[in-house]
Structure formats: structure tokens, C-alpha cells
Amino acid sequence: MLLEEKVQVLEVTEVSGEMLRLRTSGGAGRAVLYRRLCRDAKVGDWVIVNTTAVRLHLGTGGWDIVRIVLPDNDDNETSLKEKPDGHIMKLRYLADQHSVLSLESPESEEHCLFKKRLSLKNKHVLIGELHSMLIIAWFLLSSKKSLVAVISDEASLPLPVSRNLEYLHNQPGFYSLTSGQAFGGKGEVINVATGLQYAAEKFPDSAVIVTLGPGSAGTGTTYGYSGLAQAGWANLTGSFGGTPVWIPRLSEADKRKRHKGISHHTVTPLTELTYAKSILPLPSGTYSDPLLQDSEEKISIYPHIEMKKIAEEKLWPGLEEVQKMSPFPLTSMGRTMDKDPLFFLGVAAAVHWYLEAELLHHSANV
Structure with a gap:
């Protein structure tokens, strides 16, 4: 089961190198956005959030998770990074699969x-x-x-x-x-x-x-x-x-x-x-x-x-x-x-x- 909802960003409450925390208009009322998986959201943006864990009242479900930031009419951004940092994929064969520089990789200095x-x-x-x-x-x-x-x-x-x-x-x-x-x-x-x-x-x-x-x-x-x-x-x-x-x-x-x-x-x-x-x-x-x-x-x-x-x-x-x-x-x-x-x-x-x-x-x- 996957449950999702379209909500609006009301406030960006926290910004770190890897994540945004958002206050939203629906779902749990708060959501996390992983910056390596989604482009940044700003106040007023509409986003699709995964609400499954919250709906099931799970211990890990205090926050919704942003799946996608919906584009507006002036938004042509399509990618987070133009140059991959490595060739090893994580979250393989999911929509969120992304490459990382694994330390073992031939392109790694290690x-x-x-x-x-x-x-x-x-x-x-x-x-x-x-x-x-x-x-x-x-x-x-x-x-x-x-x-x-x-x-x-x-x-x-x-x-x-x-x-x-x-x-x-x-x-x-x-x-x-x-x-x-x-x-x-x-x-x-x-x-x-x-x-x-x-x-x-x-x-x-x-x-x-x-x-x-x-x-x-x-x-x-x-x-x-x-x-x-x-x-x-x-x-x-x-x-x-x-x-x-x-x-x-x-x-x-x-x-x-x-x-x-x-x-x-x-x-x-x-x-x-x-x-x-x-x-x-x-x-x-x-x-x-x-x-x-x-x-x-x-x-x-x-x-x-x-x-x-x-x-x-x-x-x-x-x-x-x-x-x-x-x-x-x-x-x-x-x-x-x-x-x-x-x-x-x-x-x-x-x-x-x-x-x-x-x-x-x-x-x-x-």
C-alpha cells in the first residue's frame, strides 16, 4: 500500500545539507524532503507527499515524505546534479535510484x-x-x-x-x-x-x-x-x-x-x-x-x-x-x-x- 496526498508548503522550518523540513497544508502537517532525491521546495510550492506511515500510526511515521515537488509555469528545472559523483546506484530500480561515489569504486581515491x-x-x-x-x-x-x-x-x-x-x-x-x-x-x-x-x-x-x-x-x-x-x-x-x-x-x-x-x-x-x-x-x-x-x-x-x-x-x-x-x-x-x-x-x-x-x-x- 502506498498512500499519498497533494499538499502546499506553508513554511520551510529547517534546512541542512541533506534535508529540508517543511510545514504543510495537509497530511501530517509536516514533511521531510531529501535533497539528493528532490529539488528544494519553497513556500507556496505544491508537493506530493507519501503519507503511508502516518496513516498507519507507525512509530517511524511522524513525518510525511516528499515524493516530488510539482513544477510551476516558470519552472524548467529537471535535475539536481548535472554530473554524477559515482556509478554505484542506491535505491536501485526505484524511481529514487541515484548514483553515489562508493569508496570501493574504481573512480574513488580509496x-x-x-x-x-x-x-x-x-x-x-x-x-x-x-x-x-x-x-x-x-x-x-x-x-x-x-x-x-x-x-x-x-x-x-x-x-x-x-x-x-x-x-x-x-x-x-x-x-x-x-x-x-x-x-x-x-x-x-x-x-x-x-x-x-x-x-x-x-x-x-x-x-x-x-x-x-x-x-x-x-x-x-x-x-x-x-x-x-x-x-x-x-x-x-x-x-x-x-x-x-x-x-x-x-x-x-x-x-x-x-x-x-x-x-x-x-x-x-x-x-x-x-x-x-x-x-x-x-x-x-x-x-x-x-x-x-x-x-x-x-x-x-x-x-x-x-x-x-x-x-x-x-x-x-x-x-x-x-x-x-x-x-x-x-x-x-x-x-x-x-x-x-x-x-x-x-x-x-x-x-x-x-x-x-x-x-x-x-x-x-x-
């Missing part, structure tokens, strides 16, 4: 980096399902490590829709790579493997995380959700000699039983579909232990998983500092840290273990 074999030997790679984990990890890491994020395409394809990424792209020491059909990162790559390769070659001292953009899908079934891709990322990491470090999806506040304690979105791909030796850091203490005990017992029988307990008292100070550093409230599934502290402790445990492991590795090689 092409030579991809001719060698990928090695992640002695490299730890953070694996995180939810987009909200990324910015929390960034704040926890930022005073100690730069961060490269490989964004896969199982959720949002246009990265500019993310307010978190808009903020992170303005921070020194952060670099994003959009893989597959996802687009809008600082670099574009064909797949997660070449994203990891570029990160390892160009940013050898940076932390690396693989995650999704916003808007992951779920169906309440065993395998029907975007986060199942974590197993593939972990296996890729292990295949090239690295060690996946899983950011556990934890919750006390989620009303859905499958997400209580350690979410099945972590447990299922990690236990059933991952063969690579994996690290699973978990918070431990009087608050966390009773909430995680049942899940830990189920996971403990799998020999490829090393659970690492991180004392809560080591994690709270960092999370409190994160809250002070962030210019906006940090949330996951609409919940702030005071509403679901276990989620934030899970991210902090993974980052804390990662930093300690990196420190040990550095000390051993000095």
Missing part, C-alpha cells in the same frame, strides 16, 4: 585500500541492534576514542532522517559509513564487510560499531525483525579475525515479555545464528542481577559466548556524565534513562569492557 585481504586480527567490533545505542556509545567513548559507525540497511535507508546522526556528523572524531541500500553517511560502501575494511584501514585506532539506522522492523515472531542481522555482522567480524562485542538490548520497562531482561532480539541471533566467538558484557549488581538471571542461565550453555560481568558502580558515573554532555535528552523506545536505566547500563557495560580490552591490548604491545 579504491586501492580494498584490493588487499581484510584482516580484523586483534580488533574488537561493537555490535548493536538499536540506533539509540549509537549515540550513547559515542558519548561514553568520545573522551577516549574516535568512533566509526557502519550503518547497515535493514532499517532506515536515508541516514539524514536521524537527528542523532545530524548531531554526530558535526562532531570531530566521528565517521559514518552507509552500506547496502542505505545512504547519507560520510562514506558510502557496498556492504558491511567493506565498511569494516575501510574502518580498519583508514581509522585503525578508532572504535568501530555496526548498527542500524532508525526505524527497525519487528513482528513479534522468532526471526522476523531487523536485528537478526546482528548475527551476520558478528560472523563477518569473526571470519576476518576480529571479536564481536555485543551491546545487549536490556530492559526492565518494556511491557513486552520478549524484551524483558535480555531481549530475545539479542539472545536469538547470538545463540542460534552466531558461530563466531563473541563477548557479551552485562551489568552486574543489586539492581541488574535479579533482572538478568533467567536470561543469563539460558545463554551460559553456549560455548561460543563469553559473558563478562561489569559492576554497576563502574557504569553509573559514566552514564551520569553522558546525560550532562548530551545537548538533548537521550532516549530509547521513547524512554529516558530514569524510565529504563537497565537499557543504558547495557550499552555502558559493552563500552566499558571494550575500553578495558583495548587498554590491555595496547599495554601488551608497548
Whole structure:
């Protein structure tokens, strides 16, 4: 189903390099316009917007999406760019297909980096399902490590829709790579493997995380959700000699039983579909232990998983500092840290273990 509506632009409320935000006369009353897919709209223009997600009351549907800016009598503009910047197409075989300069492409200055074999030997790679984990990890890491994020395409394809990424792209020491059909990162790559390769070659001292953009899908079934891709990322990491470090999806506040304690979105791909030796850091203490005990017992029988307990008292100070550093409230599934502290402790445990492991590795090689 595709629902659309013709609306008029009443106000351009925000302009960035990749996107316009508009106030409109119909639909949701607000819309986003991706500037690489549409020419800019101005006040008074009529546009066709996709209203499907809003009509279905989906979590990702707070905004309509501009499909086309209708021409007026004096408007002869037909293209956004006269010269393509690369030959790799994203959104292939859709009306919005467009070319990007993929880093692996022969016309890219970075092409030579991809001719060698990928090695992640002695490299730890953070694996995180939810987009909200990324910015929390960034704040926890930022005073100690730069961060490269490989964004896969199982959720949002246009990265500019993310307010978190808009903020992170303005921070020194952060670099994003959009893989597959996802687009809008600082670099574009064909797949997660070449994203990891570029990160390892160009940013050898940076932390690396693989995650999704916003808007992951779920169906309440065993395998029907975007986060199942974590197993593939972990296996890729292990295949090239690295060690996946899983950011556990934890919750006390989620009303859905499958997400209580350690979410099945972590447990299922990690236990059933991952063969690579994996690290699973978990918070431990009087608050966390009773909430995680049942899940830990189920996971403990799998020999490829090393659970690492991180004392809560080591994690709270960092999370409190994160809250002070962030210019906006940090949330996951609409919940702030005071509403679901276990989620934030899970991210902090993974980052804390990662930093300690990196420190040990550095000390051993000095």
C-alpha cells in the first residue's frame, strides 16, 4: 500500500545539507524532503507527499515524505546534479535510484585500500541492534576514542532522517559509513564487510560499531525483525579475525515479555545464528542481577559466548556524565534513562569492557 496526498508548503522550518523540513497544508502537517532525491521546495510550492506511515500510526511515521515537488509555469528545472559523483546506484530500480561515489569504486581515491585481504586480527567490533545505542556509545567513548559507525540497511535507508546522526556528523572524531541500500553517511560502501575494511584501514585506532539506522522492523515472531542481522555482522567480524562485542538490548520497562531482561532480539541471533566467538558484557549488581538471571542461565550453555560481568558502580558515573554532555535528552523506545536505566547500563557495560580490552591490548604491545 502506498498512500499519498497533494499538499502546499506553508513554511520551510529547517534546512541542512541533506534535508529540508517543511510545514504543510495537509497530511501530517509536516514533511521531510531529501535533497539528493528532490529539488528544494519553497513556500507556496505544491508537493506530493507519501503519507503511508502516518496513516498507519507507525512509530517511524511522524513525518510525511516528499515524493516530488510539482513544477510551476516558470519552472524548467529537471535535475539536481548535472554530473554524477559515482556509478554505484542506491535505491536501485526505484524511481529514487541515484548514483553515489562508493569508496570501493574504481573512480574513488580509496579504491586501492580494498584490493588487499581484510584482516580484523586483534580488533574488537561493537555490535548493536538499536540506533539509540549509537549515540550513547559515542558519548561514553568520545573522551577516549574516535568512533566509526557502519550503518547497515535493514532499517532506515536515508541516514539524514536521524537527528542523532545530524548531531554526530558535526562532531570531530566521528565517521559514518552507509552500506547496502542505505545512504547519507560520510562514506558510502557496498556492504558491511567493506565498511569494516575501510574502518580498519583508514581509522585503525578508532572504535568501530555496526548498527542500524532508525526505524527497525519487528513482528513479534522468532526471526522476523531487523536485528537478526546482528548475527551476520558478528560472523563477518569473526571470519576476518576480529571479536564481536555485543551491546545487549536490556530492559526492565518494556511491557513486552520478549524484551524483558535480555531481549530475545539479542539472545536469538547470538545463540542460534552466531558461530563466531563473541563477548557479551552485562551489568552486574543489586539492581541488574535479579533482572538478568533467567536470561543469563539460558545463554551460559553456549560455548561460543563469553559473558563478562561489569559492576554497576563502574557504569553509573559514566552514564551520569553522558546525560550532562548530551545537548538533548537521550532516549530509547521513547524512554529516558530514569524510565529504563537497565537499557543504558547495557550499552555502558559493552563500552566499558571494550575500553578495558583495548587498554590491555595496547599495554601488551608497548
